[in-house]
Amino acid sequence: MSNYRRARHAGELYFFTLVTERRRPLLTNPELQQSLRGAILDVRTRYPFSIHGWVLLPDHMHCIWQLPLTDTDFSRRWSLIKRHVSQSWQTVRPISQSQQARRESGLWQRRFWEHCIRDEQDYRRHMDYLHWNPVKHGLVARAADWPWSSFHRLVREGVYPADWGSREETEENFGE
Secondary structure (H helix, E strand, C coil): CCCCCCCCCCCCEEEEEEEEHHHCCCCCCHHHHHHHHHHHHHHHHHCCCEEEEEEECCCEEEEEEECCCCCCCHHHHHHHHHHHHHHHCCCCCCCCHHHHHCCCCCCECCCCEEEECCCHHHHHHHHHHHHHHHHHCCCCCEHHHCCCECHHHHHHCCCCCCCCCECCCCHHHHCC
16 A cells, blocks of 8 residues: 655645546536535534635536644545535445445545645646636636636636636646
């Protein structure tokens, strides 16, 4: 088994990527979204965190969270969110023996990717990448056209102009 280490810094901002098992295009399903929304609300009640940005794509999601100043345990939060969604969104999915042994649902990949935001430039780059992602994957021509994104809230708050993030933008402006 690999010796996987995660960065742990209380009160920091983190960029996350979570992927569905076998990249199944499930995350834009309204019933799954409702379950995900409920899971996030439930977990945030018990284990607070702030959401700076979020985007749901059919097979993966990106988000930026800030943890409380006294807490570093984002893994517990993700575990609870993933478990809640898996349990409440019951569909028939074939799962492997390994998944059965680990009591997994077959909805999510086992791990997630996280990155501790280093500074304001890193924050801006990751927020832009997150909101540009539906355009990058060819799902829409403009960031404003993707409904499952915090982009719309951030436009209302004046953080982004409404016409930001169109295909005319070059992808190199939105690197990882």
